[in-house]
Amino acid sequence: MEGYVTAVNVTDLQSAVMRVGSLAVSARLLERGIEPVFQISCRDRNRLALQSDLLSAWAFGVENVLCITGDHPVLGDHTEAKPVYDLDSVQLLKAADMLNQGKDMTGHSLESSPDFFLGAVVTPSADPVEPQIIKMKKKINAGAAFFQTQAVYEPDKFEQFMNKIQSFNVPVIAGIVLLKSAAMARFMNSNVAGINVPQTIIQELEETSKEDRRHKTVEITARIIRDIKPFCQGIHIMPLGWNELVPEIIEQACLN
Amino acid sequence: MSRLKDRLSAGKFVVTGEIGPRRGLIWLTAWVRQIQWKVM
Numbered sequence: 001m002e003g004y005v006t007a008v009n010v011t012d013l014q015s016a017v018m019r020v021g022s023l024a025v026s027a028r029l030l031e032r033g034i035e036p037v038f039q040i041s042c043r044d045r046n047r048l049a050l051q052s053d054l055l056s057a058w059a060f061g062v063e064n065v066l067c068i069t070g071d072h073p074v075l076g077d078h079t080e081a082k083p084v085y086d087l088d089s090v091q092l093l094k095a096a097d098m099l100n101q102g103k104d105m106t107g108h109s110l111e112s113s114p115d116f117f118l119g120a121v122v123t124p125s126a127d128p129v130e131p132q133i134i135k136m137k138k139k140i141n142a143g144a145a146f147f148q149t150q151a152v153y154e155p156d157k158f159e160q161f162m163n164k165i166q167s168f169n170v171p172v173i174a175g176i177v178l179l180k181s182a183a184m185a186r187f188m189n190s191n192v193a194g195i196n197v198p199q200t201i202i203q204e205l206e207e208t209s210k211e212d213r214r215h216k217t218v219e220i221t222a223r224i225i226r227d228i229k230p231f232c233q234g235i236h237i238m239p240l241g242w243n244e245l246v247p248e249i250i251e252q253a254c255l256n
Numbered sequence: 257m258s259r260l261k262d263r264l265s266a267g268k269f270v271v272t273g274e275i276g277p278r279r280g281l282i283w284l285t286a287w288v289r290q291i292q293w294k295v296m
Contacts, residue, residue, distance in 0.1 A: 007260045009274040025275070035259050037272060063258035117261040146264055148272070171264040173272060234270035246273060255271055 004250050007035040007064055009148070009236070013044065016076025023053055027060040037119065037148075038062045041070025046086040047095065047105055054096055058114035066119040066148060067092040090138045093118055097143030120144035122172075123194035124161035125154060133164060140170055148236045150194045151177040153201060155227035162231040173234035176224055178217050178242050178249075182206040218245050222252035229253070 008029060012022040026036035038057050045053065057065065069089045073081040087095065095105050102113035120139040126132045136147065152158045152174045162172065177195075179185050182205040185197040201220060208216040225235050235255065239246055250256050263270050 004271065005273040006263055006270045007258075007272050009272060011274065037260065064260050117258045145261070173270060229269070233264060233267075234272065236272045236274065238274045243273075243275075250271060255269070 004247055004256070005237075006234075007037050009037040009039055009066065012039040012041045012068070012070065013076075014071070016043065016071045016073045016078070016081070018076075018078055023057055023060070023062075026057065026062050030061050035064065036062060037064040037066050039066045039068060040092070041068045042085050042087050042089060042092055043070030043073070043083050046084055050087060050092060051095055051099065051104055054099055054116070055110075055114065058099075058116065063115065063117050064119065065096060065116045066121065067096060067144075068121055089120060090135070090142045093120060093139055093142035093144055100143070117145055118143045119146045119148060121149065122147050123150040124152060124158050124174075125150065125196055126194045129161060129164070136165060136168065140168060144170070146171045146173065146233075148173045149175045150192075151175045151188075151238065152228055153195070153197045153224060155224065155231075158228050159231050171233035173236045174228050174232040175236040175238060176221055177238040178221055178240055178245065179205060180217060180240065180242065181213065214242070214245060217242070218248050218252060221245075221249050225249070225253035225255065229255075 010022040010025045010029065013019055022039050026038040029036040040050065040053060042050070054065065067089050069085070073079060073083050096116055096118050098105060099110065099114055100116055100118075102110050104110065120136075122136045123132050147170060149172060153176075158174065165172070177188070179197065179201065182202045185202045185205060188195045189197055204220060205213070205216060221237075229235065235253075237246055237249065260270060260272070
């Protein structure tokens with residue numbers, strides 16, 4: 001084992017905030033020998049551009065693609081931007097799967113075809129969770145071969161969710177966002193759909209001094225990972241800039 | 257073959273990370289260098 005992660009997701013204008021594009025960054029990661037998971041959202045491109053960008057990604061050597069709908073522009077920093085949503089995430093998966101089969105969305109044949117490893121997202125803590133399960137099934141039928149989840153903080157709920165989707169027989173990589181403070185946890189509870197940080201964790205963070213906060217973040221993250229690991233096929237760590245903590249988390253969570 | 261696909265297909269447990277590109281390649285490059293994440 002050379003390092004700590006198998007691949008690195010590259011977000012596509014996450015939270016509808018203007019940034020460098022995920023395709024360029026994915027290509028740069030490949031140059032460094034880091035395997036990217038190219039995230040592509042339906043918010044900013046029509047079906048022409050989405051298919052073209054997928055083929056461009058393949059031309060750069062990108063294999064892993066995570067198809068998402070994308071946050072609406074009203075949530076971002078260009079609130080006047082026009083959302084596209086020509087396709088939704090299920091249709092985008094289907095379009096990418098058709099490219100894999102050598103056809104574009106119109107049925108025209110490609111001169112050569114890519115071989116994308118297609119992924120999608122699901123929110124195990126959604127309440128109710130049934131619509132998530134229905135959409136997950138649709139995504140699998142459209143070509144999703146793996147799933148990454150919204151952040152998980154409740155192992156019991158996650159276990160229940162995994163039991164419900166056991167028959168789908170598809171790998172699920174459980175997401176976890178590093179909690180940097182009690183205020184951040186409360187903000188996520190109030191503003192991010194499908195995330196519920198238990199009060200016990202918020203209290204733990206509140207009772208931790210600023211000097212010990214990083215240590216506490218590692219401890220909490222590793223504990224959650226140990227609790228959910230038996231039920232999933234991988235862990236997706238979203239460090240939000242605290243990248244230097246990842247090795248310690250992996251060690252404490254017994255992932256290496 | 258994608259290493260991610262390879263490992264998941266083989267039933268091996270995977271760990272993935274995430275970066276959110278920010279506003280500028282210079283800053284981004286510095287950040288990518290800081291990550292020090294390598295590939296299994």
